[in-house]
């Protein structure tokens with residue numbers, strides 16, 4: 001094809017991140033021909049998509065387009081009906097969220113991310129608490145102090161200002177909770193962070209913080225998938241955009257080379273209609 005990629009890659013063509021003059025980078029995740037069926041509902045069909053480190057990929061689409069289903073296939077909640085997922089060039093079967101995490105894939109959900117009646121440090125270490133004991137784990141003593149110190153350093157690194165101490169997470173604002181969930185992904189050295197509607201129901205300053213944390217993840221060479229219905233967020237934070245329409249990939253766009261009108265028509269399923 002031509003040296004210049006089309007702005008809209010209709011159907012299932014893939015586009016790589018904006019060229020920097022170097023060779024095309026290897027994707028962290030390669031999704032090939034992925035489909036998911038729930039009984040008679042074909043939620044996803046023939047999805048081909050590459051996800052790169054250091055890049056924020058916006059995942060857009062109308063209600064019911066298949067965004068959450070796709071993300072659940074990547075994060076081990078659903079098994080795809082057909083298709084392949086390659087992670088760092090190896091074919092993988094992401095059979096559970098534990099497997100996803102072991103591959104470095106962390107998903108941050110708006111409300112389900114944290115356990116409200118625990119403090120921030122406990123949430124940071126959930127399921128992976130620091131402990132020590134003389135009998136190889138039989139007598140485990142939680143190292144609360146060490147976890148708090150770890151949290152403090154992690155928040156400092158991300159420039160997140162949250163009251164320290166042992167405050168329960170349910171006393172935090174939505175943005176603070178989101179920030180802790182992102183800090184957790186960073187703490188455990190995620191390679192891909194999936195943010196599902198992260199700024200829904202946040203105040204404007206909190207939205208800004210989450211957007212800047214998202215860019216920070218990308219500048220730390222983490223791959224990010226950012227699901228949102230907010231077009232301003234999309235234009236502000238993403239490098240590339242994949243748009244789903246009725247379970248199919250309707251378009252893939254580079255954010256710098258597109259505009260609101262083009263995005264909206266792809267969401268409505270009218271983009272690329274003239275392409276073969």
Ligand SMILES: Nc1ncnc2c1ncn2[C@@H]1O[C@H](COP(=O)(O)OP(=O)(O)OP(=O)(O)O)[C@@H](O)[C@H]1O
Pocket residue numbers: 038041042043061062063064065066067068069070
């Ligand atoms: N567990 C399930 N069982 C049956 N059908 C499902 C299930 N999960 C999703 N679906 C169907 O799959 C399709 C895609 O749903 P999905 O939740 O992925 O959409 P979405 O793009 O995330 O929408 P929204 O923006 O509203 O969150 C819908 O038709 C939905 O009803």
Ligand SMILES: [Mg+2]
Pocket residue numbers: 067068069
């Ligand atoms: Mg959804």
